[in-house]
Amino acid sequence: MTSYADTWLAWYYKVLSRSHSFVYTCETAPENLSFLVDAYAAHQPAVIDMRNSTPEWNMPYLKAKFAGAPIEVQARRNSTPDFETQSHMLRHVMPADAFIDSLISAKNDRYLTAQNARANRHVVDPLLSELGNFPSYLNRNFDRVFLWLGNDSMTPLHHDMTNNFLWQIFGTKLIRLVSPLLIRRLQCYSGVHSTLGWLDEQKAIANNLVFRDIMLAPGYALFIPVGWFHCVQSVGHTAMLTCTDFVWPNSWNEIHLQ
Numbered sequence: 145m146t147s148y149a150d151t152w153l154a155w156y157y158k159v160l161s162r163s164h165s166f167v168y169t170c171e172t173a174p175e176n177l178s179f180l181v182d183a184y185a186a187h188q189p190a191v192i193d194m195r196n197s198t199p200e201w202n203m204p205y206l207k208a209k210f211a212g213a214p215i216e217v218q219a220r221r222n223s224t225p226d227f228e229t230q231s232h233m234l235r236h237v238m239p240a241d242a243f244i245d246s247l248i249s250a251k252n253d254r255y256l257t258a259q260n261a262r263a264n265r266h267v268v269d270p271l272l273s274e275l276g277n278f279p280s281y282l283n284r285n286f287d288r289v290f291l292w293l294g295n296d297s298m299t300p301l302h303h304d305m306t307n308n309f310l311w312q313i314f315g316t317k318l319i320r321l322v323s324p325l326l327i328r329r330l331q332c333y334s335g336v337h338s339t340l341g342w343l344d345e346q347k348a349i350a351n352n353l354v355f356r357d358i359m360l361a362p363g364y365a366l367f368i369p370v371g372w373f374h375c376v377q378s379v380g381h382t383a384m385l386t387c388t389d390f391v392w393p394n395s396w397n398e399i400h401l402q
């Protein structure tokens with residue numbers, strides 16, 4: 145039976161999908177107010193040109209920079225289909241240069257993710273000081289900047305508990321977005337995950353879902369509002385940063401738990 149809430153969600157989707165079916169693109173870093181109105185408060189994904197602030201990193205550079213420093217990564221991801229929810233079991237410490245070399249054959253089996261950030265601050269923070277200017281609506285707070293480093297990695301469909309700014313440094317990622325207004329069709333479990341994993345076209349048709357693809361190229365960032373579902377496929381070797389310290393409230397968790 146359709147509930148009152150379902151009816152409202154369906155109604156909002158019908159109206160808002162007009163704006164949710166496109167992604168707002170900013171040619172240059174927008175000023176605070178326009179970003180607030182057009183993206184943050186509007187709950188609207190946005191692509192932002194960050195080419196002027198993006199450093200010229202690549203894997204050989206990172207390998208030389210990190211050298212043999214111990215680094216925590218996700219390993220043996222292929223050992224379980226549920227590698228996202230099991231990520232705490234997959235933590236593995238190894239020399240950073242060996243990790244980078246191993247990515248050629250390991251691919252999605254190994255991935256340095258935001259889940260590993262806390263353990264890697266000593267290695268990653270010096271690197272972050274090479275970043276150019278942050279947009280005015282994002283604090284330059286390295287405690288809330290997370291590195292993702294991998295090769296042909298895949299992150300299954302989920303949503304985050306904060307607004308996220310995904311800043312692509314090198315390589316390209318395909319990011320598939322689904323409006324949170326379709327949440328009833330997403331087969332959620334453990335709060336933020338969807339059983340759909342990688343949302344391919346067949347699954348989208350079977351579940352009456354509409355998605356929007358962004359090919360995130362180096363030097364561009366994607367703003368993903370809290371609650372928007374996404375799955376991510378990297379094309380070859382990639383490095384990306386997620387930044388979450390916006391100048392406006394960004395803790396959906398607090399509101400959710402009230």
Ligand SMILES: O=C(O)CCC(=O)C(=O)O
Pocket residue numbers: 292297298299304308310317374376377384386
């Ligand atoms: O890049 C990825 O593999 C996943 C990134 C992501 O899902 C996130 O930052 O929320």
